[in-house]
Amino acid sequence: LLSRLSVLLADSNMDREEFCKTMLDALNKVTACYRHLVIALGSTSDSQNLREELKKTRKKAQELAVANRNKLTELLKDKTTSKDDRAEYERLWVLFTSSMELLEVDMKRSLEIGQEFPLKVPTRHLIQTGMTGSTTTVAARAMSVQNMKYDADSNIDTADLKELQAEITQVGQMMEEMEMKVQVAPWAVEAKQEAGAELKSTLSVGNSSVGVISICEEDPKDEIDEGGDNNGMITCVAGFVFVAIVVIAGILGYFVIGG
Amino acid sequence: MTIRNVRDHGQRFRPRMACLKKVESVMLEMQDPKTGVKSQPQRLVITTIPHAITGEDIVAWLTNCYSIETEEAWALGTMLVAFGYIYPLQDHKRLVIKPDASLYRFQTPYFWPAQQWPVEDTDYAIYLAKRNIRKKGILEMYEQVQYNSLHKWMNHKWDFIVMQAKEQYRAGKERKKPDRVVFDCQERAYWVVHRPPPGTVSAMDYGLERMVDPNTEEMIFTQQSIMRPRVKSSVSIGALVKYSVTYNKHDPFLAPCLPSNPWVTDDVTYWLLNMANVEIPTKMRVERWTFSFAELLSDPRGRDDFRLFLKKEFSGENLAFWEACEDLKWGTAATMNDKAQQVYKTFLTRGAPRWINIDGKTMEVTVKGLKHPHRYVLDAAQTHIFMLMKKDSYGRYLKSPVFKDTQKRAICPDQHMFSVSQLEANARKRRPSISPIIVRQLEQEERARMATSGPVDITQVMSKLSNKGKEVPPSKK
Numbered sequence: 001l002l003s004r005l006s007v008l009l010a011d012s013n014m015d016r017e018e019f020c021k022t023m024l025d026a027l028n029k030v031t032a033c034y035r036h037l038v039i040a041l042g043s044t045s046d047s048q049n050l051r052e053e054l055k056k057t058r059k060k061a062q063e064l065a066v067a068n069r070n071k072l073t074e075l076l077k078d079k080t081t082s083k084d085d086r087a088e089y090e091r092l093w094v095l096f097t098s099s100m101e102l103l104e105v106d107m108k109r110s111l112e113i114g115q116e117f118p119l120k121v122p123t124r125h126l127i128q129t130g131m132t133g134s135t136t137t138v139a140a141r142a143m144s145v146q147n148m149k150y151d152a153d154s155n156i157d158t159a160d161l162k163e164l165q166a167e168i169t170q171v172g173q174m175m176e177e178m179e180m181k182v183q184v185a186p187w188a189v190e191a192k193q194e195a196g197a198e199l200k201s202t203l204s205v206g207n208s209s210v211g212v213i214s215i216c217e218e219d220p221k222d223e224i225d226e227g228g229d230n231n232g233m234i235t236c237v238a239g240f241v242f243v244a245i246v247v248i249a250g251i252l253g254y255f256v257i258g259g
Numbered sequence: 260m261t262i263r264n265v266r267d268h269g270q271r272f273r274p275r276m277a278c279l280k281k282v283e284s285v286m287l288e289m290q291d292p293k294t295g296v297k298s299q300p301q302r303l304v305i306t307t308i309p310h311a312i313t314g315e316d317i318v319a320w321l322t323n324c325y326s327i328e329t330e331e332a333w334a335l336g337t338m339l340v341a342f343g344y345i346y347p348l349q350d351h352k353r354l355v356i357k358p359d360a361s362l363y364r365f366q367t368p369y370f371w372p373a374q375q376w377p378v379e380d381t382d383y384a385i386y387l388a389k390r391n392i393r394k395k396g397i398l399e400m401y402e403q404v405q406y407n408s409l410h411k412w413m414n415h416k417w418d419f420i421v422m423q424a425k426e427q428y429r430a431g432k433e434r435k436k437p438d439r440v441v442f443d444c445q446e447r448a449y450w451v452v453h454r455p456p457p458g459t460v461s462a463m464d465y466g467l468e469r470m471v472d473p474n475t476e477e478m479i480f481t482q483q484s485i486m487r488p489r490v491k492s493s494v495s496i497g498a499l500v501k502y503s504v505t506y507n508k509h510d511p512f513l514a515p516c517l518p519s520n521p522w523v524t525d526d527v528t529y530w531l532l533n534m535a536n537v538e539i540p541t542k543m544r545v546e547r548w549t550f551s552f553a554e555l556l557s558d559p560r561g562r563d564d565f566r567l568f569l570k571k572e573f574s575g576e577n578l579a580f581w582e583a584c585e586d587l588k589w590g591t592a593a594t595m596n597d598k599a600q601q602v603y604k605t606f607l608t609r610g611a612p613r614w615i616n617i618d619g620k621t622m623e624v625t626v627k628g629l630k631h632p633h634r635y636v637l638d639a640a641q642t643h644i645f646m647l648m649k650k651d652s653y654g655r656y657l658k659s660p661v662f663k664d665t666q667k668r669a670i671c672p673d674q675h676m677f678s679v680s681q682l683e684a685n686a687r688k689r690r691p692s693i694s695p696i697i698v699r700q701l702e703q704e705e706r707a708r709m710a711t712s713g714p715v716d717i718t719q720v721m722s723k724l725s726n727k728g729k730e731v732p733p734s735k736k
Contacts, residue, residue, distance in 0.1 A: 025422075032426035036434075039445070042368035044310065045438070091418065098381070098419040109376065113368045116283075125290040128298055128310035129367045130441040137433035191417035195410045198388045198421045199396050 017088070020071050024095050026144075027064040031099050031106075033057060033142030036135065038110045042117040043129040051119070052152040053139035054110060055160050058167065060143055061103055065171070068096050069178060076182050087189075093182065094189045097175070104171050111164050119157040276374055276463075279342070283371065286344050289320065290365070296320045301348065301362055306437040311348060311362040318358045333358055341462035343372050346448030352456055364441075370449040372463055378453045381416060384409045386450055388424030393443075400683075401457050457686060458679075505550055509543060517543070519675035525685035526675060527692070535559035536701065542671040549657060552649040556581075568661040569652065576613035577644050577652070580606045584641035588634055599632035607640075617643050 034057045040050055075081070075089045117126060136148045153159065289295045301311035314336070321332035336356035339345050340363070347353070348362040356363070387406045391398060398406060410417060431439060455461040508514045521527050532541050540560050548555040548564075555561040562578075569575040583602045590598060606615050607625065617625075621639050628636040656662055677685065 028419075028422045029426050029430070032423055033430045035427060036430050036442075039367055039369045039442070094415055095419045095422070098416050099423075102381070102423070105376070105379075109369060117368065123291075125287045127286065127365050127368060128290055129445065130301075130308045130310040130364050131367070131438045132309060133435040133438040135434065138430055141430055141433050187415050189415040191414050193418050193421045195407065195417075196391065196396060197417075198392050198424050 016071055016075055017085075017092075020068065020075065020092055023064055023068045023071065024092060024099070027061065027068055027096070027099050030057060030061045030064060030142045031103050033138050034061060034103065035106055036138045037142075038106045038113070040131060040135050041110055041113045043127050043131050045129075045131040045133060045135060046117065046119070046126050047134070048119065048152070048154065048156060049148075049150050050135055051114070051156045051160060052150055053135060053142075053148065055152070055156070055163075056148075057139055057142045058107065058164070062167065062171070065100060065103070065174070069174065072096055073178070073182060076184065090184050090186075091189050091192070093184045094186045097178070097186065100171065100175055104168070104175065107164065107168050107171065111161060111168060114157065114161055114164070120155065276372070278338075279372060279374060282339060282342060282344055285339070286365065286371075288324065289317075301364075303440070306440065308437045308441060311364055312345075314357045314359055314361045314363060317345070317356060317363065329358075338462070341452070343370065343449060343452035343463075346444065346451075348444065351444075351448060352451055352459065354452065354459070354462070364444070366448060367445055370445055372452065378463075380409060380413065381420065383450065383454055384413055384416075384420045385424045385427065386446060388420055389428050392424065392428050399456070405454065458682060509547060515674060517541070517674055518672040519677070524675060524677055524682060525689055526677070528672065528675070530692070532670070532672060535698075536563075536705065539668050539670055540665065542669040545666050545669045548662075552645075552653045555653070555656075564661060564665055565652075565656055568656045568659050571659075571661065572652075572655075574652065576606065576615050577648050579613060580615045581641055581644050581648070584637045584644075587637060592634075595634065596632055599629055599636060602637065603629055615640075615644060616647075 034054070037050065037054050037057060040046060041054070072089065072093055076086075076093060081089065118124075140146065140148050296312050296316050298310045298312050301308045317336050317339075318329065318332045321327070321335050322329055325332070325335075327335075333356060336345075336358075337354075340347065340356050341354045343354075344366055345356075345363045346366055347355075347357075348364060350361070383405070387398065387402060387409065390402065391406070413420065431442060434442070452461065453463060511520055516529055518528050518532075519526050521529050531537075533544060537560060544558065544560065548558065548561045555565060566575060566578055569578055580602070583598070583606070587595060587598050587602065603626075605611055605613050607622065607629075608614075617640055621643050625637060625640045
């Protein structure tokens with residue numbers, strides 16, 4: 001996915017910015033999914049598969065983080081950017097660092113909970129939280145694949161922890177380096193979204209095209225009060241049709257411009 | 260970006276919530292399929308969610324497991340709920356355990372309270388944004404207030420918060436329906452514990468953070484404790500017991516504050532009734548004046564009453580001297596010299612207008628000290644006068660008509676009984692109290708007014724009388 005993207009996009013500043021936005025969307029999505037996965041750790045929906053999902057999601061997050069960091073540092077080190085452009089890059093930087101902070105905390109917590117709740121002990125006491133389903137759809141969303149493949153060893157719950165510790169140190173070091181290299185005052189950044197912006201069902205930050213399209217669903221009734229699930233299906237179908245039309249329009253447009 | 264250099268000084272070494280680790284092991288024991296708490300499925304309209312436990316089962320299990328009384332098990336269970344390890348499925352804002360068939364569920368380890376994972380406002384903002392999406396903009400009032408305030412001061416991160424909220428919301432949709440319901444309940448329970456709704460208290464409130472590592476202070480601490488003068492524990496404990504018994508009904512934590520505790524009900528009547536210059540004090544306040552002389556003097560209203568009594572007895576110079584000494588001790592350094600000289604001229608010198616009666620030795624020490632005045636130069640004299648007033652005037656004051664009259668007129672307000680809507684109305688009507696600058700101005704005006712009032716000391720009265728040609732007055736006691 002990453003190599004395809006880097007081939008598609010040329011190396012101008014505008015395209016670099018678009019690339020960054022796309023990458024940030026992806027990182028944001030992976031961070032959100034990772035959090036959902038860590039919340040399931042130690043509970044009755046914990047399993048070998050969950051540990052593998054965590055590992056894969058983490059690795060993906062790190063790839064995205066490195067890609068983001070490189071491109072953003074490039075953009076921010078460029079002294080020739082205009083003030084508006086620079087403000088925009090700083091905004092993207094704040095998005096990136098906030099994502100990384102969440103990721104780092106979640107990684108540390110997953111290490112701690114993973115150590116407390118090993119899977120392969122005879123008297124295994126997972127917390128009966130009421131969650132019993134699997135998290136494979138969440139992980140599939142994070143990895144942007146249709147179905148997850150599971151191919152890890154049976155001792156992943158203990159073997160992975162060492163790797164995780166190393167990765168946590170890596171992330172910590174990366175963030176310190178970033179703070180040193182780039183001079184950005186995060187509190188000076190002005191948000192583009194106003195209060196209540198989440199109520200508008202817009203697509204994500206950039207003009208995300210390849211592989212990062214997210215379908216918006218609106219759940220009409222309060223879930224705790226047990227609303228019906230029928231509307232979900234209808235909006236899914238409508239969303240599919242909409243996306244299909246957008247993709248076709250995009251392809252036609254690409255041909256027109258590129259041709 | 261959050262500041263990441265704050266180390267948890269001392270909390271790692273002596274965590275204030277050391278019980279959390281112990282609670283975690285209790286939780287693990289409760290999960291045992293054979294010896295743990297029995298769980299049952301919770302039947303909702305469409306789905307059935309497993310692993311619900313009843314309050315009575317929890318209390319019964321605790322009673323058996325630890326061989327304790329039911330009351331203690333009940334208290335322990337409430338603690339588990341208050342910390343957020345177990346959350347109620349009905350009535351989710353009240354974090355107590357009801358030993359009946361009400362249902363509870365275990366919280367997932369990610370949402371367990373832990374000393375080393377401080378609760379971040381970023382996460383709370385994301386949660387509120389998600390809730391906003393789900394409730395279509397209709398948040399509860401306190402949530403809306405929090406949302407607005409977070410939007411204001413976390414504005415630079417707001418894009419991130421909106422993005423994350425949307426993504427987390429969508430990722431949550433990927434799970435099956437029963438798991439989604441459970442997740443929503445879990446998250447809501449977590450935030451009820453860590454951002455309690457108004458009118459409830461949080462069990463996670465442990466006071467101020469320690470900024471200094473207590474272990475490095477130990478050397479100095481132990482050296483000082485060796486040098487400290489020691490008292491027999493029977494004596495010190497006796498004093499503690501006496502203090503507790505005396506002040507038992509006056510402590511707002513132990514006895515209800517009349518009419519109502521402003522911190523709890525947002526109604527400031529209590530403070531208004533107990534202001535410094537109030538005309539009629541409350542009964543509790545007057546009772547406190549009888550506990551000790553220091554208590555009487557430290558309460559401004561009490562001091563006023565005492566001053567009135569002394570005025571009637573024409574021996575107000577003692578109190579005036581004591582107040583002048585306090586003024587010197589607490590005043591600005593620039594005015595110290597002048598104040599000291601004023602005190603000497605008014606109270607200490609031979610033939611002074613308000614001469615006070617202290618013994619020769621103290622007088623000598625004081626006069627010598629006044630050559631090079633400092634803040635505490637009048638300390639010895641002040642102590643002497645304080646003991647004089649305590650042994651002599653105080654006893655007479657308590658038997659005097661002035662005090663008895665005040666006691667009779669003292670009011671005892673009824674307790675407020677606020678309904679929930681009234682409490683909310685009170686919270687909305689909160690206003691800042693009177694500015695300390697204004698209070699100080701009023702105090703100064705009052706002092707000026709008193710200075711110009713009639714003679715209060717026997718010397719002044721006698722000098723006035725003697726000026727009219729009467730005989731020399733007998734020496735004062």
